[in-house]
Amino acid sequence: MSATKKTFTLMRSNQRERRHLLRGAFAAAGAAVLTGCDKLSHNEGFVETLKSAQRLNQAAADIVAPRSAMAQEFTQADVAPVFRSNGTLNPGDADYVALRDSGFAAYKLKIGGLVEAPAEFTLEQIRAMPARTQITRHDCVEGWSCIGKWKGVQLGPLLDQVKPKPEAKFVLFRCYDSMDGPSLDGKDSRYYETIGLDEAHHAQTLLAYELNDKALPVSNGAPLRCRVERQLGYKQAKYIRSIELVASFDAIRGGKGGYWEDEGYEWYGGI
Amino acid sequence: MDTSESERLPVAEAMPIARRIYRHRLPVRLMHWINVVCLVVMLGSGLNIFNAHPTLYWGNDSVTGTPWLSMRGENTAAGPVGKTRLGSTDFTTTGVLGMSKVEGQATSRGFPSWATIPGTQWLAAARNWHLFFAWLFVINGVCYVAYTVFSRHLVRDLIPTRDELKNIGRSILDHVKFKHRTGDAAKRYDVLQSLAYLVVIFGLLPLVVVCGLALSPRLNTVFTGWVDLLGGRQSARSLHFLAAAGLVLFVIVHVAQVFIAGVWNEMRSIITGWYRIPEDHPKQEVRP
Numbered sequence: 001m002s003a004t005k006k007t008f009t010l011m012r013s014n015q016r017e018r019r020h021l022l023r024g025a026f027a028a029a030g031a032a033v034l035t036g037c038d039k040l041s042h043n044e045g046f047v048e049t050l051k052s053a054q055r056l057n058q059a060a061a062d063i064v065a066p067r068s069a070m071a072q073e074f075t076q077a078d079v080a081p082v083f084r085s086n087g088t089l090n091p092g093d094a095d096y097v098a099l100r101d102s103g104f105a106a107y108k109l110k111i112g113g114l115v116e117a118p119a120e121f122t123l124e125q126i127r128a129m130p131a132r133t134q135i136t137r138h139d140c141v142e143g144w145s146c147i148g149k150w151k152g153v154q155l156g157p158l159l160d161q162v163k164p165k166p167e168a169k170f171v172l173f174r175c176y177d178s179m180d181g182p183s184l185d186g187k188d189s190r191y192y193e194t195i196g197l198d199e200a201h202h203a204q205t206l207l208a209y210e211l212n213d214k215a216l217p218v219s220n221g222a223p224l225r226c227r228v229e230r231q232l233g234y235k236q237a238k239y240i241r242s243i244e245l246v247a248s249f250d251a252i253r254g255g256k257g258g259y260w261e262d263e264g265y266e267w268y269g270g271i
Numbered sequence: 272m273d274t275s276e277s278e279r280l281p282v283a284e285a286m287p288i289a290r291r292i293y294r295h296r297l298p299v300r301l302m303h304w305i306n307v308v309c310l311v312v313m314l315g316s317g318l319n320i321f322n323a324h325p326t327l328y329w330g331n332d333s334v335t336g337t338p339w340l341s342m343r344g345e346n347t348a349a350g351p352v353g354k355t356r357l358g359s360t361d362f363t364t365t366g367v368l369g370m371s372k373v374e375g376q377a378t379s380r381g382f383p384s385w386a387t388i389p390g391t392q393w394l395a396a397a398r399n400w401h402l403f404f405a406w407l408f409v410i411n412g413v414c415y416v417a418y419t420v421f422s423r424h425l426v427r428d429l430i431p432t433r434d435e436l437k438n439i440g441r442s443i444l445d446h447v448k449f450k451h452r453t454g455d456a457a458k459r460y461d462v463l464q465s466l467a468y469l470v471v472i473f474g475l476l477p478l479v480v481v482c483g484l485a486l487s488p489r490l491n492t493v494f495t496g497w498v499d500l501l502g503g504r505q506s507a508r509s510l511h512f513l514a515a516a517g518l519v520l521f522v523i524v525h526v527a528q529v530f531i532a533g534v535w536n537e538m539r540s541i542i543t544g545w546y547r548i549p550e551d552h553p554k555q556e557v558r559p
Contacts, residue, residue: 022534034390041389041396050399053406061489069492080334139488143324144333145504230489264395270489271402
């Protein structure tokens with residue numbers, strides 16, 4: 001009888017020991033997993049593998065949501081009282097400050113690059129073109145959303161005026177705002193973005209000059225900002241300086257197609 | 272019953288400890304472990320993404336919506352503190368939520384470094400992890416559901432019988448007493464266990480996926496207004512978080528149960544498939 005009891009207690013203490021061991025092993029494994037993930041996040045090959053899912057995301061999106069599908073539009077009652085601003089709120093760049101202080105009277109939007117008929121447009125000319133007004137939800141990559149009413153000119157018809165060449169694939173927006181000061185390697189840190197020509201021709205893609213029935217405020221990108229309603233906030237370039245049609249963005253700054261893209265964010269901002 | 276079998280029977284009874292069943296087939300084991308990896312990565316990277324804007328709302332818009340959970344760091348005379356607001360109540364959560372140390376440095380961040388992938392606050396990298404493993408997670412989940420249906424694992428093992436459902440009271444009582452099933456009863460999943468699995472497989476997992484898809488501006492256009500069925504985009508973000516929290520709760524209980532039921536036996540069965548049926552009664556008839 002006592003022998004059985006002894007065996008039993010022995011087994012119990014054995015089990016307890018094993019349980020402790022296992023718990024320790026779990027904790028160690030957990031820590032190892034997290035350290036491993038941190039190391040992998042800096043491994044270029046691994047990051048490229050992770051980023052390969054982007055192409056899958058875009059292909060899947062094209063299948064389930066047609067390229068012409070419209071972003072949801074809301075009603076006046078849904079509009080937030082103050083539209084949230086993010087990123088640059090007031091560019092300090094000298095050329096921008098000069099324009100801002102004169103009420104953007106001297107502003108001219110240059111559209112060039114791979115086009116047959118490069119042109120310049122004053123704000124007055126742009127405001128005189130047929131306009132579109134839309135109440136849409138702006139979704140930031142950080143996670144917040146804000147509903148606003150935008151008025152502007154559709155980008156597609158505007159681009160048609162300058163006659164894109166067949167080799168043009170992307171629309172490049174060069175902006176006024178420097179993100180982290182001029183850099184020494186000649187690559188300035190001015191914000192820039194690129195979108196595909198198909199996205200540029202979407203009915204809701206605008207160069208907006210009004211927000212909530214008022215002239216676009218400086219904090220939201222005056223005098224012109226892009227609206228690409230089916231992508232995240234960082235694709236909606238503010239403070240647009242010029243537009244260029246390009247065949248590739250490999251040679252532009254970090255080569256990833258946008259300021260935040262160069263910092264590791266996806267070029268396709270639809271997810 | 273023929274004589275040869277009745278002769279063998281007492282031998283089997285004398286050595287109940289040797290009774291083993293092949294409990295988990297290879298596809299289930301494989302998909303279970305793929306799921307473990309996916310859930311760990313999805314949770315860690317998800318919390319890093321949450322930290323980029325550590326507030327959750329009900330509604331479509333974060334300006335007009337109603338915040339219900341929020342984390343923040345504050346500098347006070349006594350040093351930096353972490354605060355978490357749930358509804359309209361503030362909790363001090365210094366060191367874990369709102370403010371925690373990153374490499375010894377007090378930092379304002381939602382969830383702490385040890386819970387996020389990557390450990391540093393790095394939204395772009397976290398999104399890369401999250402959106403890659405999301406594919407693995409969903410493909411694995413779809414394969415699992417297809418397997419459970421076509422192999423009849425779903426009907427045979429997961430869906431409780433009418434009798435089992437009638438006896439749910441006893442199962443609850445057994446759980447409260449931490450009493451685990453033995454003998455033939457242990458061959459089948461317990462009714463509460465089955466229900467928990469079904470809620471996870473057909474409730475929480477689809478919910479977490481659908482709410483995740485609702486966060487994509489492009490997928491919002493699949494048909495106009497579908498995200499409003501979830502209460503709007505910010506509500507979808509909240510539900511995505513809550514469904515994930517439900518999954519974490521499930522995993523905690525699941526792992527606790529494994530420890531209570533016998534960690535070696537359970538681990539063996541989910542790695543090799545073989546499960547030892549716990550004896551009906553403790554061994555008493557030890558002969559001198």
